[in-house]
Amino acid sequence: MTAEELTIKLKAGEGTRIEFKEAQGGVPSSLYESVVSFSNTDGGTIVLGAEDTGQVVGIDETLLQNYQASIITSLSSPESISPTLLLSPLVVDHPKGKVIVLQVPASSQLHTYKKKVYWREADADLDITSNQQKVGDIYLRKRQFFSEAQIYPYLTFSDLDAGLFDKARTLIRGFASTHPWVTASDEQILKESSLYKKDFSTGEEGLTLAAALVFGTDITIQNLLPAYKVEAMVRRINLDRYDDRITLRTNLIDTYIELMDFIKKHLNEQFYIENGQRRDLRELLFREVIGNLVVHREYSHGRSSELVIYPDKVLTTNPNRPLFHGPIEPMNFSPYPKNPNIRKFFTAFGWTDEIGSGVRNVHKYLAVYVPGATPMFYENEVFRTEVPLAVATLQPFAEQLIHWLQLPDEAVDHVATGLAQVQLNSHWKSYSWDELASHLVPGWHQIGTRLVPLKWPKKQVSDPERIKLVPGWSQNGTKLLEKRVWYLIAILTLTATPARLEQIMHWIGYSNRARFRETYLEPLQQTNLVEKTNPENPSDPEQRYRLTQKGALFLAAQTEFTQ
Structure with missing residues (x-):
């Protein structure tokens, strides 16, 4: 995780999938409650060295190694976490101090900390050990979602390829010579990796589908998954x-x-x-x-x-x-x-x-x-x-697109940089503007009519042959595009580089701020084509609107990616 990615998570605040802990007096025991609750729900990120507000207080550099060792030891101890978890605490440099980040994936098993079951709800780790209904729901949820964890009672060690265990040890040794699986027996590897497991809700025990996929013979795999x-x-x-x-x-x-x-x-x-x-x-x-x-x-x-x-x-x-x-x-x-x-x-x-x-x-x-x-x-x-393996973007067509949409010349320099991120079908790299526009318009229509909040006009001309019958279509898009379509495409184009609301309205020539938000910006946000640069603070005076990746795909008429 980079410092930039960490900053984004800190700004997001604590929630279902993120937790902050100061950890000034050592590794808090609540860390392991959070690890287990994340494992039992949808996974998450824990940051040690940050206050509940997301403010970084840092960890003493002389203690970082001890913290990491303590965390790894506790996670790999069955008396602490059961089944054990193999996670790697990562030190990240932040301008306000070093922190430890622990990425916790959702697990295919139910885990406990000191024999207690924890569940993540909002920003809290809840002890649900005595709630048998909730515990049963977790088992059911994991069986349904993680098909790799399905137990096959009649799948035996003889159905696995012993040579693959040796190959696995060799691969692990080459990457991390001190990894515990390097010296573990075949059976230990299977149990410690949860490829051999027990379902405590049914009492069923045995090898899983994942065991067959990683270590099974070809015949075993084909019998299970024809x-x-x-x-x-x-x-x-x-x-x-x-x-x-x-x-x-x-x-x-x-x-x-x-x-x-x-x-x-x-x-x-x-x-x-x-x-x-x-x-x-x-x-x-x-x-x-x-x-x-x-x-x-x-x-x-x-x-x-x-x-x-x-x-x-x-x-x-x-x-x-x-x-x-x-x-x-x-x-x-x-x-x-x-x-x-x-x-x-x-x-x-x-x-x-x-x-x-x-x-x-x-x-x-x-x-x-x-x-x-x-x-x-x-x-x-x-x-x-x-x-x-080859690149084509809208950037070389920035001036033609702006003029085609009848937007002011001053907008060209603004959008040009952003259009470098709007990646076209590479087959269109050698197209003229006329050829490109005749592909973009039908693509916009195909995608737009599927996104209900946009209220895309069904009468928009989109057939390539009919497009060419519209006088001046290749020089002036306002003669081809329905008025609503023109506004939507103009906004997407202008937000290729983040822009203020007032700036967008000025370039488009729209004066009613409330109507502009309700009629155009909100539908574009609802469909995740445009987003605010600071959604956590809607009243931020520096607030801008920017094109999302989905919006870039729309603008590039990449229909296969916007189903």
Whole structure:
């Protein structure tokens, strides 16, 4: 976690998924109550060294190492936390002092602290040990959501591949030689990672689906999940079929390794200096993409996972149990583990970092691998990740777009920088403005009519042939666009770079402030196309409105990402 990301969380304040603790007199016992309550609910972030208000007070630097050691010891002690949790306290430098951040994922199991069950509600950790109904609800919720944790009573150790345990130990040793699993027995590894577990609500005990996926033989996996497969393809010349292809129906360790080898075979390496070391940027980037593809898949679904390399992008899709529908904002999202027990192994191998880091790292490394490119993560029943290998944005068309919308010249410089973040379909890179506009207008209409709060006019001309019949359409968009559509697109364009309300109204020529908010700004905010720069303080005199990632997708007419 960066200092910038920490600041965002501190400003958000305590809530269901974030907790602050001063920790001036040592590690407070309430830390572990919060760890357990987050594990039992939806996960969260704990910041040690901050007051309840979010004000950083810091931790004495000479005590940081002792704090970290104490936390790790308590989390790995069955007498304290049961089942134990393998979490890594992270020291983050803040301008007002050093703090310790603990990212706690939601768990597929119910956890206790000193034999008490805690549940997170609002900003409180509630002891629900005696509330059998609530405890039972937690067990039921976890069984339904985490399919990886399903117990198979007749799945035995003989159905697993003993050689994979040795391979796992070798991978772990290469990344963290002191990790306890390096010297643990096969059975210990399974139990400590919750791949062998007991359901205390039913008394059922045994190996889980995750155990089969990580350590099972190919026959075992196919018997449990007959439709399961992962496909990787190259479509550069033959776009209808493929130039190269592999189909995998094997364990997740070998699946990850083979997918990385496929990427290395078909994409160029690029070296990068990180922390004084020379690293393969391609590997840093795609270990995150492939890690997300394998770890976050919903394995109870019959649809295959896919990785496809096109001339201009790498696209991955996998079946998913979505928490919401829409694009993921890298600096403003709450990560949620889809398969926390599988993730434990990928983290131990060094293939994934802390929860939520994948999205941030892909943004970080792609910006170097393909300058100007922005990845896209879209949460839906099919989770979609797009990594551009070529870049096209609206920025080169800033002046033409402003003139087409009949906005004042002074707005050109304002929006130009922001339009660099509005990424177009790379096939449109060589288009003229006329060609681009004839694609944008139908795309806007297709997306706009699906977003009910926008009240998108159904009579808007959107058929490409009919568009060209409108006199002066390619020079003057006000002759083509319905008045409401014109206002909506103008606002989206002007907020590509954050702008004040008065500034937007001035450029558009609108004088009724209350009506403007109600008729245009509020629907755009309701549909998450535009947001305030400081939503916590609506009356902030420096308040501006900015285009969201979903809004950028709208403006770029990326219809496949705005379903």
